[in-house]
Amino acid sequence: MAGLCEGGNEPPRSLSINRRLRLEALNACVFPVLTYGCQTWALTERQKTNIDICHRKMERKIVGVSLRNKVCNTALQKITASENITEKALITKWKWGGHVARQQQGRWARETTMWYPYIGRRTQGRPRRRWADTFKQQLGRNWSTIARNRNEWRQIVNKLLHN
Secondary structure (H helix, E strand, O other): OOOOOOOOOOOOOOOOOOHHHHHHHHHHHHHHHHOOOHHHOOOOHHHHHHHHHHHHHHHHHHHOOOHHHOOOHHHHHHHHOOOOHHHHHHHHHHHHHHHHHOOOOOOHHHHHHOOOOOOOOOOOOOOOOOOOHHHHHHHOOOHHHHHOOHHHHHHHHHHHHHO
16 A cells, blocks of 8 residues: 555554654744744734634644643643744744834834824724734833833843743
């Protein structure tokens, strides 16, 4: 039979790959693709939840645990020893925010990241979430002046890492 090993009782090679190797591939290849451009995201709670669900679903598939096994997410995270992908994306965003805030006016990265394209009347309903809303929610309207002080900004990002 094609795809089976010579022994007959052994599973196909794709199923017998070491769990550690599969987790390394997940961390090295899949997560960077999943978080590509996360510095410029304006994440809502629903989007954060969907990213977490995707992350856990991939981990469960690698470990071989289904939802029917009733293994909680914290236990799964201990088994895989992986980081929370949304926290990692938020930390990356905070670091990028500090970098952009320290740039001079007119720099391409600053202009495109802080660009607010809506001019004139806004549409009906809740305002769309903007990139800087995360910073304004935590630090207030003057977040960019705080970010210009590199040491103070690093302390804020480190607090986020430890919370």
